[in-house]
Amino acid sequence: MITNNITNALLGSIEHTTPQVAPENVEAYLTTIKKAERDLEKIDPAIALLDKQPADSEILAMVAAHQKQVVQSMVSSNPEDAIALALASSIEAYSQQLEIIYGWTNGGVEMFESALWLMLEGIEADGVQPEELEDLFQIALLDIMIHPEKYGLENWYAANKEDISHILESTGSGSHGLHESDYDTPEELAEVTKSLYEGIMNNATIPEGSLLDEVMSALEGFEDADGATGSDALYSQINDHYYDDYGWWTEGTADDLSPMLRLFLLSEVLSNNPKMSQEDVELILTGSLTEIDDLIKKTFGSGTALEFLCDNTTWQIQTGYNYPDGKTTQIDWKGDGIDNNDLDDLYNNFEGRDLTDEDIEEINRIGDQVKMLQQTLKYWLQICRDEQMAIARNI
Structure with a gap:
């Protein structure tokens, strides 16, 4: 088999020991290798396409x-093979890179979820502040909205949709406003x-490392000035600080936006500027x-983010109120x-982003990695097969 210097360097840099396979298992291991080789050949046509098109x-x-899958089948047969583990790590690395690019450009649920993760990272970057609890x-509610089955919350979500829609409208940075009865204080x-909050904690099955796990852990781990945590801290923040400046975008006092407002804004901006x-x-x-605001003005020539959102979506500004602390306007979903x-x-229809030149360059670079690794995998399987056949002849 033809190999290049990169393949030889990769394999040569990793300590490789002949798998310690019991004599009675040599034939089974050879069968595993042959199946892996056949499976690898199945993707050769797709690899060939990479040389014919972008x-x-x-x-x-x-x-x-x-x-x-091919490497995992080999790892399961010989979990101590350092080469198998290194190859698996390489594949995992560029798979994650592809997921990131795909998640940010394909639109739909994938991009929506990528956005939720990024907003969570932004909130946690400098430590969670009281006004960020909402x-x-x-983010927790939006994650459940797109994946209720992931957390065993299908029935719970269906029963609480109305409450969730009002909380997404009337809480969060810049989004404070009192509207329909039962939600107007x-x-x-x-x-x-x-x-x-308590319904989620009592009913959800939350996988470790999931987005909901990360969010609820952050909320549970927060302690306010009075020592309250979790749902109690969130309750106090809304009840005691609802008229604080951070909640009122229309008054010009907020310097942050809720995830819900950011997502509606981003979707509309992408629709006009993919x-x-x-x-x-x-x-x-x-x-x-x-x-x-500066980005909106640079992109569209004039206006603020609030004006753009209200001009292009179902959000509107309401006036004529007499709330505490001099608040007279609010943002409202019609x-x-x-x-x-x-x-x-x-x-479901979240606007995707067109691939940039940088994205295309990165995809092409990953394509080169994929082609190189395909050759490396074939070479490695050949080595494994030759070693096992030699062992079989000596049994």
């Missing part, structure tokens, strides 16, 4: 998944939020309100809470 992230992800809980909103860079996408999801059909449409 690299495609979806094809590369499929190839990577297939390569990973934003954290919004800070105390009522705090009570509904606490009930939802060629926006990844940097600008991330700015809308994690940047300050001043930075977002309707009774955020319409659940609109929420479903937001994540």
Whole structure:
């Protein structure tokens, strides 16, 4: 088999010991190797396409998944083989790179979920502040909205959709406003939020490392000035601080936006400007309100983020109120809470981002890695087969 210097260098840099296979298992191990070789050959046509057309992230992800299965079958037969483990690690690395690119450019649920993770990272970066508790809980609700089955919450979510739609509308940074009855006082909103929180904790099966696990752990780990944690801290924040400046975008006092507002804004900006860079996408999801306003003005020539959102979506500004601390305006979703059909449409049809030159360059680089690793895998399997056949002849 023809190999290149890179393949030889990769294999030569890793200590390789002949698998310690019991004599009675040599034939079985040879069968595993032959099956792995056949499985690897199945993706050769896809590899060949990479030389005939621009690299495609979806094809590369499929190839990577297939390569990973081949290596995993070998690892299960010989878990101490350092080469197998190194190859598995290499495949995992570029698989994750492809997932990131795919998640940010394909749109739909994948991009929506990528956005939720990024906003969580942004909130946690400098430590969770009291006014960010509502934003954290919004991320939890939005994650459940797109994956209720992941947490065993299908029935719970169906029963609580109405409450969730109102909490997504009326809590969170920049999003404070009192609307329909049963949700038109800070105390009522705090009570509904606490009930939802406790419903999640009592009913969800939360996989370790999942987005919901990360969010609820952050909320449970937060302690306010009075020593309250979890649902109690969230209740107190809404009930006692609802009229604080951080909640009122329309008053010009907020310097942050809730995840719900950021997602509606990003979806609409992408709809009007699909060629926006990844940097600008991330700015809308994690940047300050001043930075977002500057981006809107730079992209569309004039206006603020608030004006853009209200001009292009179902959000509106309401005036004529007499709330505490001089608050007279609020942002509002036209309707009774955020319409659940609109929420479903937001994540299912979330606008994707066009591939940038940088994305294409990265995909092509990964394509080269995939092709090189395909040759390496074939060479490695040949070595394994030759070694086992030699052992079989000596039995």
